[in-house]
Amino acid sequence: MNSTPAAGENIAVLRKVHGVGQVPMARAMGISRSYLQKLEYGERPVTPPLAAAAATKLGVRVARIWGQLFTVPTTEHTQLLDALREVLRRHTLPREDVPSLDELDATLKKAAKLRAETRYVELLQMLPTALGQAMATALTAGGDAVAWGQVADLYGCAYAVAHRMGEPDRADMIVSRQAWASHQTWNPTAEAATAWNEAGTFQSAGQYDDSLAIVERAIIRYEEASGSDTGPERLVVLGSLHLRGVVLASCHRDRDATDAHLQHAKRIAAELGEKDILRHNLTFGPGNTALVRASGPHRAL
Template sequence: MESTPAPGENIAVLRKARGLGQTKLARLAGISASYLSKIEVGTRPVTPPVVAALAKAMRVPTQRIYGQPFLGPSEQADLLNDLRSAVRRYTLPKEDVPEPAELAADVAKAMQLRAETNYLELLGMLPRLLGQVTATALSSSGEAGAWTQVSDVYGCAYAAAHRMAQPDLADMIVSRQAWAAQQTWNPEAEVAAAWNEAGTYQSAGQYDDGLAIIERAISKYEGAAGNTPASALSLGSLHLRGIVLASRHKDKNATAEHLERAKRFANGLQSDVLRHNLTFGPGNTALYELAAHIELGNPDRATKMSGPLLEDPPTNLSPSRLGRMYIDIARVRLDMKDYSGTEEALEKAFAIAPQMAEVHPMSREVIRVLFVLHQRARPKLMTMAKRTGLVG
């Protein structure tokens, strides 16, 4: 990965280009000038809600602040271009219809790669696989199962585009997933599409609009679903997305409501379930509760929760979920000025989900702050900084 400007540097450049002083921009964004100054010099991480507030104040997309980690020729850029081309010609697949068993195996492999955060291998197979599942569905005379495969593969594509910081591509993929889901007659597929649609608003910092998408999906699905494990997974997953959106929107009441309802559905499941690229159960709900405490500014409660999670991590969660848990724990430990504990949590994130840890905005921010705070002599931190492209 190539070295790119950090969000703090991008904020400073954008601010100066608009003729804004730190005091005025901080006031517009609802943060202190001291906090903004520390973000710009790299001694405090910029969090997603703050990125959203600063982007709104400067009238730029959030991606302008995060930057683009895949500038110029690179393996990632080539793979993303191939995916973009495949998504663009969504009704004109060039691929032939494969054998059903072969196709089912490839779809399962793509979903596994997504769960394991193996984004490069996933990107390598997605263009061809999207063409194959679409060709199969178009030739199946509306068979619902074939369209469910299309929806699931687009769900994998969304995860890759989102993690590779391609919001425009992610938006296009979500529209394709919704198109496929509407032809499945499968409410679970429509829930998965709504989950990702709300995710695009989350990435853009439009948390209230994302919550509206979630509430609409919950209302629609509640009317169609019975009291089954599948309905618990679907509704519970929607409430998990609601937890993130509400906590970043600093709406404590909505956060508590979504959390309470998610826990109610999770209590009916013995363990976490992964279906249609959605993970739901007691373990994942705990991870979302941890993240909510961080977003709502409750580091003490987050620290208290993180201890048991570190000692006994949920064993049935995928690397994508556990990697995010360790990144969240690193973030709260940084808030508590536990720098060695922060580095330890980051190492665990890199061990279990290396490609996620390399590109996740919060992982990169935590590493950047550690690096600036006179931690440069630590060899493991230097290695992580190089892997994220923060140093050459």
């Protein structure tokens, strides 16, 4: 299994962590912005000179570009990962107390913000306690769908951390836990968000056909479950899945599927409006749709 995120993906994350925009990043690397986008989406290889230029601009060693972002297993990271492993293992036996609703809501918003901003170490610091508290709340809430949805969302944040820290086995376990929690919600959005992450585990393994099959199955199921609803949440979910489909179909060298998913994403983005929207750790809108279009993954076919 290829568990190491690609160099282009590492450049994208490090760039965001350091607050570097695509234009100055591309300029420092001596390439166009559109070519940088292709690198970050894995549609063009990162050559040694490009990796060196990116490392210089970001103030990191070249090894951070080629390998894991967190190459040194510090004592803090090890302890935090151990704590996350323990809360995953004890998912039905949380040790944490049930927090107030306001406290839990604030925790969920903070976790979503840290994930969106790619602040993974800070996110890892809060996840063990946050997951334990959310589980304690759900287990005492008498099957409340909202409470289980909160658990599923936090598992989605945990997946992002496990993936970025090069923990593929843990990422697989987290997706299984997320699927279990989302099934308790009877909420098609929570299940679609889980499928988005599940597809990521297959994508990391280079199994693009299976990953694409998961996304396309999720689209069909969500469309059936959501019916004629035209609200923003439905648009975000379907748009996010179709954008994932664009990348996966391109990696699988399926031109027809790539073009079909891109056309769906463009149509949905036009319906959504001018701003990208975040729902259940899924972000979609005209901004990220334009980014995928500009990166031109379909043009590499």
